[in-house]
Amino acid sequence: MWHTGTMHRIALGDFELCVFSDGTYPLDGGAFFGVIPKVMWSKKVAADERNYVTAGLNSLLIRTGRQTVLVETGMGNKLSERMKKFYGQPAKLLDNLSAAGIAPEDIDIVINSHLHFDHCGWNTVRDKNGKIVPTFSQAKYYAPEGEWQYARRPSERDAISYIAENYDPLVESGQMTLLKGGEEIVPGISVQTFRGHTASMQGIIIRGSQNPHPVSAKAAETRVGHRRSSAWLPTACYISDLIPTTAHIDLTWGMAFDLYPLDTIVSKREYYARAIPEKWLTVFTHDPTAPWAYIEQEESGKMVAKEAA
Ligand SMILES: [Zn+2]
Secondary structure, eight states, rough: OOTTTSSSEEEEETTTEEEEEEEEEEEHHHHTTTTSSSHHHHSSSOOOTTSSEEEEEEEEEEOOOEEEEEEEOOOOSOHHHHOOOHHHOOOOHHHHHHHHHOEEEGGGGGEEEEOOOOHHHGGEEOTTTEEESSTTTTEEEEHHHHHHHHHOOTTTGGGGOOGGGTTTTHHTOEEEEOSSOOOOTTTEEEEEEEESSSSSOOOEEEOOOSSOHHHHHHHHHHGGGGGGOOOOOOOOEGGGGSSSSSGGTTTTTTTTSSOOOHHHHHHHHHHHHHHTTTOOOOSSSSSSSSSSEEEEOOSSEEEEEEEEO
């Protein structure tokens, strides 16, 4: 097993994808797996004596050849003392980017799938004077408009997950653009709303060009064989909290955090209807060991995650 603390890289057409981790944090296993009994989920994921499991914080870096795009910014370094007691505060993303030679100023675009604190934490930092400033000073930021509207008046149930410092200063300064869903942000990178975890969470869909990288061209041939048509483009999707880890790939294995659990099932079904036949690479936001995989369905109907080469 590899660990997302170290870097993973794959070619997608002529795009390059890398996963960078902000670290791992403890989450209650019951909350992570919703109505699924522990006798079932504990076969897939280990829990400690307090019933905590380990969740990852995976950001996806895309190099398109023109832009450097960062999807999701982890938990960041601005948690309150109370939040730190629950989640710790690994805050490793900038160090991990730096180890790969990437400075915050190198990021051209930041995309947040939704605005929960563990997905947009490094959007901003406090400077020496305590002022909130963008971490990625040169970047244009994008987030779902519905999320931002909701975050202004969240329900009592998930109000703790919204920290205005992560996005309000960016919206106010004009550095963050709000998305309706369906937009193409740069050629090959678009967003689509998948309702379930929240009402407006968006998946980020990445389509490489048809001039594939020599290595991935060979892999694509083996993966889709004779079914490959000229219209096929190598595709990846950062599906965020709709399918947070490889242990959540079954339709009914949703998190207790989901605000609309029945819609999570509908959205997963919709996602698989495209992602499975088109051989999309699925990127997992909270998997501590497998940041991405190809999801397949066996004849029995069981979903399986196949490790990406
Ligand atoms: Zn979330």
